[in-house]
Structures are given as structure tokens and as C-alpha cells.
Amino acid sequence: xxxxxxxxxxxxxxxxxxxxxxxYTDSSSTYLYWYKQEPGAGLQLLTYIFSNMDMxxxxxxxxxxxxxxxHLSLRIADTQTGDSAIYFCAEKLxxxxxxxxxxxxxxxxxxx
Amino acid sequence: DTAVSQTPKYLVTQMGNDKSIKCEQNLGHxxxxxxxxxxxxxxxxMFSYNNKELIINETVPNRFSPKSPDKAHLNLHINSLELxxxxxxxxxxxxxxxxxxxxxxxGTRLTVx
Numbered sequence: 001x002x003x004x005x006x007x008x009x010x011x012x013x014x015x016x017x018x019x020x021x022x023x024y025t026d027s028s029s030t031y032l033y034w035y036k037q038e039p040g041a042g043l044q045l046l047t048y049i050f051s052n053m054d055m056x057x058x059x060x061x062x063x064x065x066x067x068x069x070x071h072l073s074l075r076i077a078d079t080q081t082g083d084s085a086i087y088f089c090a091e092k093l094x095x096x097x098x099x100x101x102x103x104x105x106x107x108x109x110x111x112x
Numbered sequence: 113d114t115a116v117s118q119t120p121k122y123l124v125t126q127m128g129n130d131k132s133i134k135c136e137q138n139l140g141h142x143x144x145x146x147x148x149x150x151x152x153x154x155x156x157x158m159f160s161y162n163n164k165e166l167i168i169n170e171t172v173p174n175r176f177s178p179k180s181p182d183k184a185h186l187n188l189h190i191n192s193l194e195l196x197x198x199x200x201x202x203x204x205x206x207x208x209x210x211x212x213x214x215x216x217x218x219g220t221r222l223t224v225x
Contacts, residue, residue, distance in 0.1 A: 042216030102155040
């Protein structure tokens with residue numbers, strides 16, 4: 001299986017909350033990231049959480065980390081059409097390669 | 113000003129050709145990367161350079177040859193292109209190896225026909 005897994009699609013109505021989930025396999029993750037990729041653009045770092053934290057909030061974004069279950073989620077409050085994009089979860093491991101391992105991305109579709 | 117810029121944005125070419133993709137960053141970063149994103153959006157590291165020196169080379173065919181003339185540039189040359197090379201190639205940079213954040217270019221969509 002893949003090291004970082006995400007569901008491929010999520011469809012929500014404008015104004016609702018979106019929750020994008022991610023699971024990872026390596027317990028030695030140090031940083032966990034959420035990147036956003038808009039159509040035709042590169043990846044942009046949205047937020048990240050250090051592995052000793054449970055939660056991080058930044059305006060409409062809330063990141064929750066359950067280290068026991070190796071589960072990371074990104075909640076977007078009051079989702080707007082401009083939030084439509086692909087969201088990538090990534091982990092960076094302690095030691096070894098410092099290159100983050102990315103999931104396949106979740107396409108978030110926001111409809112009116 | 114674009115922080116990490118790649119050219120071209122789109123590249124359509126025939127099998128067997130040789131092509132190059134250029135990348136430049138104006139952030140003063142020491143480290144640059146090439147990633148490949150396949151049709152299923154899977155993003156995989158290919159190479160990483162730090163101060164013009166190769167530090168990471170994942171299992172990439174030797175038809176792919178990165179070149180870093182200076183630390184602000186990392187170009188990717190591909191020989192004898194194959195259909196399976198069709199993908200989006202992203203350049204990225206970070207301040208140093210292992211920095212918390214990497215900055216990505218817009219990507220180059222390579223289509224081999």
C-alpha cells in the first residue's frame with residue numbers, strides 16, 4: 001500500500017464545512033503538511049503541523065492529528081468556490097530522506 | 113515576481129526526442145528539486161540539488177539528467193523520450209535541505225506522442 005493515503009474526491013455545498021482525511025503509515029513522521037494545488041498551478045503550502053501537536057487552527061483551516069491512529073484531517077469552514085482544488089497530504093520522516101512523501105491528493109469540488 | 117518559474121508550461125513532443133525543462137528560483141534558496149506527477153496525481157521526488165550538488169537521486173532512468181549551473185537554476189534534460197514520461201514535472205525550492213516549506217513552480221505538462 002501507499003505510505004500516505006487520501007480519498008480521491010470530496011464534493012461539498014458552498015458554505016458547508018469540508019473535511020479532508022489522510023492516513024499515513026510511518027510513526028516517525030516529524031511534520032505533516034497540507035498543500036493546495038489549484039488548476040494549472042503548482043503546489044502551495046497551506047499549513048503544517050508538528051507531530052507533537054494535536055491540533056492547529058489558522059482562520060478557516062483546522063488541522064487535527066491523531067498520532068495513535070496515524071490520521072490527519074483538514075477541516076475548511078465555510079467552504080467557498082475558490083477552495084475548489086486538489087489538496088495533498090504529505091509527511092516528512094525523522095532521519096533518512098528529508099523529502100516529504102505526498103499522498104495522491106483529494107479533489108475538492110465546491111458547488112453552489 | 114514569480115518565486116519559482118519553469119519553462120515551458122506545456123511541451124508536446126514525439127517519442128525518441130530529447131527535450132529540456134528549465135527552472136529558476138529567485139528566493140535565494142540553496143536547495144532545488146524535481147518532482148514528477150503522474151496522471152493519477154501521484155507526486156514523486158526525482159532529484160534534489162543543494163548548492164549545485166546532487167544530493168538525492170531517486171530511482172529515475174538515466175535518460176533523465178538534471179543540471180544545475182548555479183544554485184538558482186535546476187534544469188532537467190530528458191533523452192529518448194518515451195510515452196511513459198508523459199506527466200507534469202514540478203520544480204521546487206527550499207531554503208536548505210529539510211526546510212519546513214518547499215515552494216513549487218507551476219509545473220510543465222509534458223505529453224509524449
